[in-house]
Amino acid sequence: MATEAASEIPQTERVLPSFKPQQLSFPLPKALHTTGHIHLSFLGHCVMVFLATSTPGDSAGSVKSLGSFVYAMPDRTSSKSTIATTIYTSPSSIEYTTRVAKIITRRIGMPIYVGCSIDTNALGLQVEEEMEGLTHIVNLVVEKYEAQKQ
Template sequence: MMPLMMDSPQEPPQQPSPEPSPSPTLHPKQLAIPLPLTPHTTLHLQITSLNTSNLIFLTSTDPSSSGSLSALGSFVYAMPNRLQPSDPLCTALCSQNGSIEFANRLAKILARRTEKPTYVGSSVVFGNPTVEEEMAGVRAVVDEVLKIVHGEQKG
């Protein structure tokens, strides 16, 4: 039987080298922006920008729907297309008729502009939107998301 040596100093176990975290932030950014052409309607965004992808959730509120609950909406995945960069690949993971087109459009634009796979969850409801109102909403969301995503890449 071998005696246990208590007095000899032991080297601490080697720690594996720290690998870069897949996420520069574990705290998503949350903000609310008014729709430019639709008075009293606000878009609420939650943006999580990871090194490998972006995750964006959107919903809308207006005074007429303040007491009602928002439906889950659509959930879409888009990724940059290496063969045709102007046409990202996109698929719906969960589809609701009222929000799928808006979610698809946003996911494709953001995947192309950030050059990262992008998940978009959207329960945005435009009452009876005109093309101009919906495009103003898309433009406002894209501008805010790009500010946050590109701001985190620089920092």
């Protein structure tokens, strides 16, 4: 009996993921000695983006907050708005994470998950400097998205 049931179980084939995550690092504009890091995963149905910063004084053994995690998707009724849901909140990064998620979603028209530990207050940036960094991050993600689409 047991051998008959075992022979009827369909055999499955192990399949490797078809996506290749991209990791980018760049100096943040106007933030001295601060490096921005982006981890991108373009999936068929969504995009995953993780953002972080580092400075030369960061210790390799120190524990840093993972930051906030936000899901955003385009609004089907209005092309100019997006819907964002906070999955995990870190008070120091939630506003920045939500802003990045909504902007990228609006630009690429796909759902996106954004994890971000960038604390703009801790970096001590002026509003203009913060916006320049945000613009650079968004442009890099959109550029990589367009490149992988082709």
